[in-house]
Structure formats: C-alpha cells, structure tokens
Amino acid sequence: MTANKFKNLATSTLLSYRRYIQAGLTLCAGLGLSAIACSVAYNWEYKFMQAELQDRLDKIATDIQREVSGNLEIIRAAGAFYSVFDGVKKPEMKTFVGSALYRHPSLKAIAWLPRVSDSPQSLTKEIDLDVDLTANRLALEKATKRQEIIATDRQKMPSQNQPSVFVFLPIFSQTPPGDTAAGQPDLPAREPESLKGFTLGVLLVDALVKSALQETKLNFINVYLQDAMAPESEKFLAFYEAKTNRIITDENIINQLQIGQRAYCPDGSSCTRILNIENRRWLLQLRLTPEYINPLRFWRSLTVLIFGSILSFAATLYIMKLWNYTDRIEKVAAERTTKSRQLEQTLQELQQTQTQLIQQEKMSSLGLLVAGVAHEVNNPINFIYGNLHHAREYTRDLLDLVELYQKHYLSPPSEISQHLENIDFDFLSEDLPQLLSSMKIGADRIVQIVQSLRNFSRLDESEMKPVNIHEGIDSTLLILQSRLKATADRPAIEIVKNYSHLPLVECYAGQLNQVFMNILANAIDALESYSLDRGPKAAIDPMAIAITTEYSTPDKIMVRISDNGPGMPENVKKLLFDPFFTTKPAGKGTGLGLSISYKIVVEKHKGALRCDSTPGLGTEFSIEIPLRQEVRQPVPFVSRKISEAA
Ligand SMILES: Nc1ncnc2c1ncn2[C@@H]1O[C@H](COP(=O)(O)OP(=O)(O)OP(=O)(O)O)[C@@H](O)[C@H]1O
Numbered sequence: 001m002t003a004n005k006f007k008n009l010a011t012s013t014l015l016s017y018r019r020y021i022q023a024g025l026t027l028c029a030g031l032g033l034s035a036i037a038c039s040v041a042y043n044w045e046y047k048f049m050q051a052e053l054q055d056r057l058d059k060i061a062t063d064i065q066r067e068v069s070g071n072l073e074i075i076r077a078a079g080a081f082y083s084v085f086d087g088v089k090k091p092e093m094k095t096f097v098g099s100a101l102y103r104h105p106s107l108k109a110i111a112w113l114p115r116v117s118d119s120p121q122s123l124t125k126e127i128d129l130d131v132d133l134t135a136n137r138l139a140l141e142k143a144t145k146r147q148e149i150i151a152t153d154r155q156k157m158p159s160q161n162q163p164s165v166f167v168f169l170p171i172f173s174q175t176p177p178g179d180t181a182a183g184q185p186d187l188p189a190r191e192p193e194s195l196k197g198f199t200l201g202v203l204l205v206d207a208l209v210k211s212a213l214q215e216t217k218l219n220f221i222n223v224y225l226q227d228a229m230a231p232e233s234e235k236f237l238a239f240y241e242a243k244t245n246r247i248i249t250d251e252n253i254i255n256q257l258q259i260g261q262r263a264y265c266p267d268g269s270s271c272t273r274i275l276n277i278e279n280r281r282w283l284l285q286l287r288l289t290p291e292y293i294n295p296l297r298f299w300r301s302l303t304v305l306i307f308g309s310i311l312s313f314a315a316t317l318y319i320m321k322l323w324n325y326t327d328r329i330e331k332v333a334a335e336r337t338t339k340s341r342q343l344e345q346t347l348q349e350l351q352q353t354q355t356q357l358i359q360q361e362k363m364s365s366l367g368l369l370v371a372g373v374a375h376e377v378n379n380p381i382n383f384i385y386g387n388l389h390h391a392r393e394y395t396r397d398l399l400d401l402v403e404l405y406q407k408h409y410l411s412p413p414s415e416i417s418q419h420l421e422n423i424d425f426d427f428l429s430e431d432l433p434q435l436l437s438s439m440k441i442g443a444d445r446i447v448q449i450v451q452s453l454r455n456f457s458r459l460d461e462s463e464m465k466p467v468n469i470h471e472g473i474d475s476t477l478l479i480l481q482s483r484l485k486a487t488a489d490r491p492a493i494e495i496v497k498n499y500s501h502l503p504l505v506e507c508y509a510g511q512l513n514q515v516f517m518n519i520l521a522n523a524i525d526a527l528e529s530y531s532l533d534r535g536p537k538a539a540i541d542p543m544a545i546a547i548t549t550e551y552s553t554p555d556k557i558m559v560r561i562s563d564n565g566p567g568m569p570e571n572v573k574k575l576l577f578d579p580f581f582t583t584k585p586a587g588k589g590t591g592l593g594l595s596i597s598y599k600i601v602v603e604k605h606k607g608a609l610r611c612d613s614t615p616g617l618g619t620e621f622s623i624e625i626p627l628r629q630e631v632r633q634p635v636p637f638v639s640r641k642i643s644e645a646a
C-alpha cells in the first residue's frame, strides 16, 4: 500500500516536473558533449604544441651540435698542421685559421700549447691567451691519455668575461714512415713521450647558442643549456630569455630570473636533448614562460566549449519554449474537451427530457382518456345508482297496493283479471324486486369500475402520499383487462395474485401505477408473442402473470411481477433499461417503458428495479420501494390542466 502510494507520488512528481527534467537533461547532455569535444580539441592542441616544441628543440640541438662539430673540425685541422709542420710560424698559422675564426664566431681562438712549459704561442692577436694551464692540468692529462680531443667544463679567461669551453687536442710527433704498421696510414704516435703539445680551442658558449637560435622562432620559450657532467655549481652554461631576447651566461643573473616551466614531450617526459660535446654531455631544455602557457593558446578548445555551451543553452531554451507551447495547446484541448463533455451532457439531458416528454404525453393521454371515461360514466351512473333505492321502494309500495286490492276485491272485473293473467302478476311481483336488486349490483360494479379508473389516473394527486399499493396494481389490471382476455389467436392470460398484508406506502401513486402498467404490458406483449411458439407446453402450463407483494426488509416492500413467457437472452438483459432499446417491431414499442420505470423507482422513490430472466422459462421484475420517503417534493407528472379537465 505504502509502496504503491510512494510509486504514485513519485510518478506524479516526475510528471509535474517532466519539463524541467527534460530541459535539465538536455542541458547536461549538451554541456557534457561540449566538454568532451573541448577535451578532444584540447588534447589535439596539446599534442600539436608538444610536437612543435620537440621540433624546435631538435632543431636547436642539431644546430648547436653542428656548430660545435664545425669548430672541432677546424681545431683538428690546426692540430694536424702542428703535428706536421714543427716550425710553423704565427703569421702563417694566423693566415691558416684566420678565415675559419671569422666564419665561426663561436670559435674564439685556437692556440698551440707546446709540451714545454713555455707560455703558449698565441695564434690570434685579438686575445691574449693567458690560460691557466694548471687549472686544466687534469684535462690535459686526460687528453694525453685518451689521445683524443677533450672538452673542459665552463671556463672564464681572465681577460675575457665571456664564459667559454676549452678544447684540448693532444698532438704527437710523427713516427718515421718505415715504423708504421704495414698497410696502416700515418697515425700519430701513441706513446706519451711523443706528445708535442696541445692544440687549444676556445668555444664561446653564448655565441654557440646564438648561432643555433638565429633561425628558430622562440616566442615565449626560454632555452636552458647545462653541462651535465660538471659539479652542481658549475652546471650552468647559457640561458636564452625570450622576453628580452638576450642570451645570459652570467649565473648570478640567472638566479634572479624566472626560467619558466619545462616543456613536456608527447610521451610525458620533459623535453630534454643531450648534446655530445666529445667527452662531455650537455643538456638542452626548453622552458615555457607563463605567457606561453596562457589558456588563450588553447583558443580552439575554448571556442568549442563556448559554442557547445551556447548551443546547449539554446536547445534548453527551445525545449522550454516548446513546453510552453505544448502547455498552451493542452489547455486549449482541455477547454475543448470540457466543452464537448458539456455538450454531450446537454445532449443526454435533452434526450432524457425528450424521453420524459414522450412518456408524459403517452401517460397523460391515457390518463386523460381514462379520467374522461370515468367522468362521463360517473354522472349517468350516479343517476341510476341514486334512484335505484327509490325505485325499489316505489315498486314495493305499488306491489303492496296491488296486493291490498286483491285482498279486498276478491272478484275484480274481467278486464283486470285478464290483464293480471296476461302480465303473470305473481311472477312479476316476485321477479321485480330481484331485478331491481341485480340492477343495484350492476350499478355497484359500475361505480367500482369508475372508482378504479379514477384511482389509476390519479390526476388529482401530484404529491407523494401514503397509498395502498394493491389498489394501484388492481386498477392497472383493470385497465389492461381487455388485453388479458382470450382472443382468436391465444387463450386468456391468467393473473395470479399473492398479496401480503401491507401498510400504506408513501409514493407518487400515479407514477408507480405507470411502472406497474409498463411491466404488466411488457409481460402481456411477451406472452402474446410467445403463445404460438409454446406448443404442447401451453396445455400443462397456461400463460400466467403472477403478482406477489411482500416485505423485503422491515422498511421496504417488494412487488414481484413474473410471467412464464419467452424470457430474455443476455444481450437484451444488458440493454433492458436503456432508453429507446426495444426488440418490438417499429410502431409497436418505443423502448421507453422500462427506462422511465427505472427512473421512477430508483431516482424518484430511492428504490430498486431488478430483472431476473431465463430464456424459455420466463421473466421476473422486482420493484422495491421504501415505505417512507425522506424527501417530499411535488412532482407533477400530469399537468394541472389535464387534472382540471377531468
Ligand atoms: N417480460 C418480458 N419478457 C420478455 N422481454 C421483455 C419483457 N419485458 C421487457 N422485455 C424486453 O425489453 C424491451 C424493452 O422494454 P421497454 O418496456 O423498455 O420497451 P418496449 O416495451 O419495447 O416499448 P414501450 O414500452 O416503450 O412501448 C422490450 O422490447 C422487450 O424486448
């Protein structure tokens, strides 16, 4: 029960809020889809950005690597010169490397450092190479040991304030051609004793970075270069600040700057490239400035989100508008439905009124006829009935007088004797009182009939009154008397009365008589139509209508009128009390009798009218009426005019 209530409540709540639910769902779905589309677009943009960053990083790394490699090639070439030409002079060397230094600004200087601890022979006039070799002794030893080029960590030449990286190429003295291994080209000797000196190259870090960046656009992207193999405090090499478009090599300045966030590659790792500078590893990183990470950079995804949201709101508004429109239509439809219902009701009422009018007309003409006949017969019969008594007395007096004459005139004249004989006076004097008595009986009967007719029409009684139900039934039977008699086609219809002792019943007598009339007339109709089909049954079970009256409850009486007619099939029983339902041929029945009777019994008298019928056995109608009616109201069924006319 509670579950049902809850279900009903939930259903009605859902129905009343269905417009908001639908609009809400649309909005959520729209916003959800916009968010998904936005995230797809953002993903795409983010990947695109990462790929772009990677490309730039690759390019910068390649350019630095290429620049360094070019510089090393020049250093190697200079080294080859030293190893071949021992007596090479400074001006000659200057001519040899001068143009190379000019084309490679990141190669600041190339110097020859002989093995002897003399001061190095400068090959350039621009700088005074006062290199502190003791600080780089380890690097020199390493180069000698490896017999390969060695790069140092970040250096600063006292005379130059530019950070740079030294590159030492060990130069060994050439072995005579005969000493070389068969088939081997001339290679430098590998014994440390044959070390002639070192070729020193000075690489300018900022120039290296500058040359690599000159062809790459770096809006809002900083570049950070570190020496991965140097101790922590020495790691910093160079920093390109996009905002000021300058390359910073001073580590004191770098500490005061915002170097930006690391860029991330598509695989999620921070975008870093390792540069191989001979024995050293440099780390190159892109650092993104806050301007670069600005959300507006993802304007495509933002546009998708904004457009999606606008569309969602528009769709929601449209749905709400549609609901309003539907509401208006529903209202109009409801109004029209109400109006059409009212029309239907009016039509039904009209039909009922028509039914009543027809029946009233029928009953009023019957009542009028009956009342008229009763009235017309009443006057002459009153003359007869009123004078009969005197006629009897006068007759007796006259007969007494004749008897006195006979007593005192024993021999009357022959003419009188002859007349007495002719009229058979003895028989006449005996028969005349009897004749008058029978005339009295006949007149009594006529008076009774007139009374019954008046009783049936009840034209003078439009109010509810206590009446004798049996009188009503009897007067109705009297009206129908002629129909009960035998005809050429059928035998008489027997009436079996089982009247109980009943008190007066409060009712509209005229209307109730109408009910008896309708039911009895239907029973007679049914028996008449059935008489031919009855066959041998007719002999053992003659046509009869039984009328039983009894108490149904202490405060209700019941009148049962049954016939042994054809009965009714189920489909007729279902429609029995519907107005205009009839199975009789056109012109014989209107189909109003029972519907009017139902109204009179159920609506006017708060009683019950039931039908029990079995095809082939017969039909029984039971009319149940309360002894007392609670509401008394005058219901004129026959107009006052008719009443007055009667
Ligand atoms: N006693 C009965 N036996 C068999 N059928 C009956 C009986 N009483 C009524 N009917 C059926 O019920 C139908 C409806 O009866 P109702 O009195 O309402 O109309 P009607 O007799 O056909 O016409 P009206 O009474 O208006 O002249 C009848 O046509 C008849 O078929």
Ligand SMILES: [Mg+2]
Pocket: 518, 521, 522, 589, 593, 594
């Ligand atoms: Mg009828």
